[in-house]
Amino acid sequence: MRALIGVDIGTQGSKGALISESGHVLATHSIEQTMTIPRPGWAEHDADGVWWAGFVEIVRTLLLRSQVDPEQISGIGVSSLMPVMVPVDSDGRAVRPAISYTDSRAHAEMIAMNVELADVGETPLVGHDIGPKMIWFRDHEPVNWRRTRMFTGAQGHVIARLTGRYVIDSITASGMRPFFDFKTRDWDVLHCDRHDIPIAMLPEVVEMTDVIGAVTEEAAAETGLAAGTPVIGGATDFIAELISTGADQPGDVVVSYGTTLCLGVFSRQPIAPWPGGGSMLRAGSDLARLYPDLHAVGAGMATSGALTRWFRDQFGQGERRVEQELGINAYSLLALEAEATPPGADGLVVLPYFGGERTPIYDDQARGVIFGLTLSHGRAHIYRALLEGVAYGLQHNLDLIREAGASPRRIVATGGGSRSALWTQIVSDVTGLPQEVIAPSNAALGAAFLAGYARGIFRHIGDVRQWAQAEREVRPRDEVHSLYQRHYAVYRRLYERTKEEMHELAGLSDVALDAPPRSAVPSLATQAM
Incomplete structure (x- = not known):
């Protein structure tokens, strides 16, 4: 074989x-x-x-x-x-x-x-x-x-x-x-x-x-x-992950719930330049040949699953022990606890800029914010707010893509985070878009498909559907969507009102770091000797 x-x-x-x-x-x-x-x-x-x-x-x-x-x-x-x-x-x-x-x-x-x-x-x-x-x-x-x-x-x-x-x-x-x-x-x-x-x-x-x-x-x-x-x-x-979903219809929004969040939006009509992402299907490229008669733009946020892993590693030691001893996924346990908190996390809003941000603000000195904390908030509220903050970031990108002329109709979800029923429901509730979770789909499968395409084994993107199927569908809830839009309005204002302070703190961090970094790289003083 x-x-x-x-x-x-x-x-x-x-x-x-x-x-x-x-x-x-x-x-x-x-x-x-x-x-x-x-x-x-x-x-x-x-x-x-x-x-x-x-x-x-x-x-x-x-x-x-x-x-x-x-x-x-x-x-x-x-x-x-x-x-x-x-x-x-x-x-x-x-x-x-x-x-x-x-x-x-x-x-x-x-x-x-x-x-x-x-x-x-x-x-x-x-x-x-x-x-x-x-x-x-x-x-x-x-x-x-x-x-x-x-x-x-x-x-x-x-x-x-x-x-x-x-x-x-x-x-x-x-x-x-x-x-x-x-x-x-x-x-x-x-x-x-x-x-x-x-x-x-x-x-x-x-x-x-x-x-x-x-x-x-x-x-x-x-x-x-x-x-x-x-x-x-x-x-x-x-690109490999997008290919692995088999999505190829105008209005499809492929969202990868990975360490970072990436998205690609297909359109029958050209999409105008917008201050967030670029054209994915450049004439003459392999990718354009895979998707004839389509246009697409892509965008990406700096952190997504990186936030959930950060939270797990810093505050989920108990869940990690349970995973090691009983095989129950630590992220599933954290999500179960967060699911008991209401949409909006009782008034918390997170700016997910823990690694700076790419689209749509392109600010490498942006910083993460957990806004609205009170003594009534607990660990579960913060975890839920992290998931919601990523969803607000996706919504921000989609808003600008719509202004550029695209018409997103549905989300096609892939990546490790798409296994989370809570997270995918939050994303559909925030964006108002239905969602299909594709399984199996990941970048490794996409890379294998590309190898087969290069060798003449696969002929077109539809061949991916031999393994890529909709595992489940997620529908937005109208009443929750309305609630999230009020939180999203706070999210959009929050960066604009705090970005100068973010940049100042980034500068203060640089000033405080005169000592050699915790790295194996020799210091300049060593290199000059």
């Missing part, structure tokens, strides 16, 4: 799927992983010890569970979080921890680069763009910079470890602004020269379904795969 493998490298965990060429899911495996916060505003990942080691564990587990002969694997797809900065040396090993899109250490560099971009009439950079982080790295870690041969992303690093070839798909490359040119779909020579970024240090831009190489003998020995197995260019995690 011939089969396909997809692996997704995520912010807080990785997952894999092995499917047959006929679309049957033969094995899955997932693992939790960690993102380190060496100091406020920083976010890092261990590219070799976590991402690559996790990939190896997942692939070996999939092969063991499925009992599929490695020689029968027709192709491998890898997806991942994006954008991230992974500098690697001449041996292909990371020279420092990868810097995540949520990391805001390069805020000053971003501001300086935006002044230059404004002078030439170009779109300003935002907090998740990698260009300013590369400049920060060059100027603050000169020793590591001199050791760097290549910059890559998360899936690019795994693909390089698999094949020895450095590539980046064009959608992931768009996160490396201003060094990527959207028109040519390649590196922007002018901006690279202006900022002294050698083109030779940037990977080759490919499309996500290009077969870019094959598993090497060295990688085969580590992973258990057969040498020579084809590997494709890979995709961003949300």
Whole structure:
């Protein structure tokens, strides 16, 4: 039996799927992983010890569970979080921890680069763009910079470890602004020269379904795969997850309840530019070929499941012990407690900007707020308010997308958080949209589909529906929707009235951090010696 493998490298965990060429899911495996916060505003990942080691564990587990002969694997797809900065040396090993899109250490560099971009009439950079982080790295870690041969992303690093070839798909490359040119779909020579970024240090831009190489003998020995197995260019995690749902109708809003919340909205008509997200189906791209005659825009919030994990890890020690001892999911226990509190959490509103925010406010110095606390509030109220805060953020994005000309009709839900009946009900009640929860669907399955598409096994997006089905439907409740709209009005005003204080606190945090960060990276003083 011939089969396909997809692996997704995520912010807080990785997952894999092995499917047959006929679309049957033969094995899955997932693992939790960690993102380190060496100091406020920083976010890092261990590219070799976590991402690559996790990939190896997942692939070996999939092969063991499925009992599929490695020689029968027709192709491998890898997806991942994006954008991230992974500098690697001449041996292909990371020279420092990868810097995540949520990391805001390069805020000053971003501001300086935006002044230059404004002078030439170009779109300003935002907090998740990698260009300013590369400049920060060059100027603050000169020793590591001199050791760097290549910059890559998360899936690019795994693909390089698999094949020895450095590539980046064009959608992931768009996160490396201003060094990527959207028109040519390649590196922007002018901006690279202006900022002294050698083109030779940037990977080759490919499309996500290009077969870019094959598993090497060295990688085969580590992973258990057969040498020579084809590997494709890979995709961003949300693109792979969106594909895995099979959604392809105008008005569909694909929402991924992941570590971050991402959404994509399909439309028959073009959608005007809006201050939050960008076009997903660029002419000539693999993605546009998968969705002919459609337009789509995408958006993403900085935190979603990251908030529930933060709460679990900080305040749910009892639930974690129950999970370890009895196998009852800790998040389910927290949700059960929160479900006993009323919609609106008895007057609590959360701004979910615990990692800054992407769309629609694009403020890397935004900070989280739990507003309205009284002595009557408990842990369950706060947990519910966190879920509601993410739903308000989704509503904010949808409001702007509607103003741009799209007409959202239903939510197609995927991602780990979509397993929560409470959270999905909150989202439908806040947005007023019905919701279909698709299962199984995840980025690993989407990556496996893309590998099959690249190999000519799958022909169109409808083939995904061999496994992706509506697990359940969620209907909004009119009376609860009306209540939530009053809370949402407070949510919208709250950021505008507190953002100056947020920025001031962010600056005060930076001033207080003169001591070396809690990181394995050598300090500047050490590097200068």
